[in-house]
Amino acid sequence: MPAVETISLTKRYGDVHALDGLELTVERGELYGLLGPNGSGKTTTIELLTGQRTPTAGSASVLGVDPVTEPIEVRRSVGILPEREDPPSFLSPREYLQFVGDVRGIDDVDEHVEEWSRRLEFRGVLDTLATDLSEGERQRVMLAQVFVHEPDLVFIDEPLVNLDPLMQAEVKDILATYCEKGNTLFLSTHFMEVAEDLCTRVGIIAEGELVAERDPRALDAGLLETFATEISGRASVSGDMTAGGEGAEGDGDVEVSGE
């Protein structure tokens, strides 16, 4: 049984086709990356697969469970990192993770809090109000809440945003180790380097459609050029393919951007 499977998964917001007949299969133990420009349907895909939204048409299965009819059951067995969300402003990281652990029914949550705060290097701010944390510290706390209940499958939307290069390397290592244990990672990103470094397979999405699936090592400059041209034509966007992903210039990343 695959970890994730979608059949003609479709989501419309009024006249906008956010996702258009997505056909996708992710096997257990895979590190699957969904790569595409802003507004291509990556976040919507994750929200549909985790039961946060209902599809307009089509169906999906996550660890053998239907996220449309059994969203709570799906959320119980997965971890979710949303894009652009912070821990609650007036809780400390420790309290937030205790809250998440309690909601998820973990008995030894304090041990997990200690472990993940050490691995993600925010032990020093465990008792600081989240509103007073830096952006990077908040992102680390949000990453910790993904793993605090040791899920079999995690959905991560832009995992490395706001992290410094050292922490980016640490998080990549954590994600790789996590999958070596037989777990599954489904991440969405518009940064090529992230997909290339982490994923065993990459799906390229544009305007809500899966354009291609590739081994990330096959995403060479020639393919990216073709991809950029295709996206420019399909989405009528700039197709801006620039070196310097994650905001750092000249590090060899390739960013696919454009609304």
Add this chain to the structure above:
Amino acid sequence: MLVEEFRMATTLFGRRRFLAFPLVTASLVAGGTWLLGLTGTSTGAVVAGVHLLVFFVGMQVGTAGLVGRDAMRDVLGDTTLLVFSARTLPISRRRLLAVFLAKDLLYYLALFLTPVAAGFLPAVVAGELDASRLALLWCTVGATFALGAAASLTLAGVATRSRPALLVVLAGVFVGLFLAPGDLVVLTPYGVYADPSAVSAILGFVPLAALLVVGPIAFEPPEGGGVRRVEGDRFRQLQSLADSMTARSLLEVARSSGSVWKVAFSLGILFGVTALLLDRVVAATALEPSGGIAFGTLLGLGTFTTYNWLTGLDNPREYLRYPEGIDGVFAGKRRAFLFLSLPTGLVYLGVAGVWYPTPDLLLGVVVFPLVTVYVFGVTAYLTGLSPGELLFDTPLFAAYGGALSVVAVPLLVAALAYGTAPVESAAVAVALSAVAALVGVALSRRTGRRWHDRLRAES
């Protein structure tokens, strides 16, 4: 900022729903004036009440730009307003705040205050209000709103500089209100409406002008206040008393601006208004109203503000990531709501014991919790975790107002009739509030499923 405000409101509520709001406001004022006229209330008394209401709306609006970017982001998502741009634009923070205040005044004058004044047009046609007084009313209502906004900005400004100074200012206002309310009224725009003259205009508008200048100057932004660390294990302590959602909600209220005191402050305003109204009713009529039923009803309605504080920092979509379901979220909110509002309301009922006989107030001890349960059920069911959207969402506003009125109006009538038929009034009040509480419980039970489905389906 005007464009920003308009787009934010039309995006949140939809253009048609938002633009229908002025029409509904004018209709409510016109209908309310007519209905109150049937009970013998004079148009002058209604005008005074409208000034009081507008003052509190102004106070609420005046603080909206000061909640900070984090709180705004918790509620609205990744939102940036121009008022937060002092660090990136070559404009001083004070100037931005002053423009923000001016924007609010213009915006609400057009969409809220002008319709409020227009609601008195039927009274002018009926000869109960002079046309020239209507123009004055428009001016003084607008100025009263400005007074509320400027007062809250100034109070926030004083609070950012010195908490003891804030307590001294608030204590002074309260002492003034209790010792010589008439003297304070002269210092407001309503004083100009009540007694139009050059002297009253100076007395009524000069404090407003002073606050409009002092507010933006006094305010220091909360950012840069240092890193706040949590002492002790408060979350675990509260969690052991109830559950994690209740613990989280209580901590968020306690640690955000105003702490749990804002709950007492909101209900304190309702308590003061109720005491004032009862005093006026006794003075102007031969009625002997029930303080217990009146306090129980109005304090119960006032717990809406407690719900607002409890959900003000929530991002509803966050809860869709957890395996608990929204049912558990609302159950936690309900416990936190009752934990904060019931003791506070009962303390105020105890304070009322200074003026009202105990047997009468015991009715309030019965009515208040029951109405509170109803208010929670209705508010949670209709507004979910975003009660702030009531403002300017016309159909929702009308539905919510109707749901509260269905219970509040008969209860207040029972309170007024208490002097002539105490047993019947008490029986009606207890029975009605008990039925209302049952309805509240039923609505609470349906709230989780309703909002889980709505949040998943929303675009």
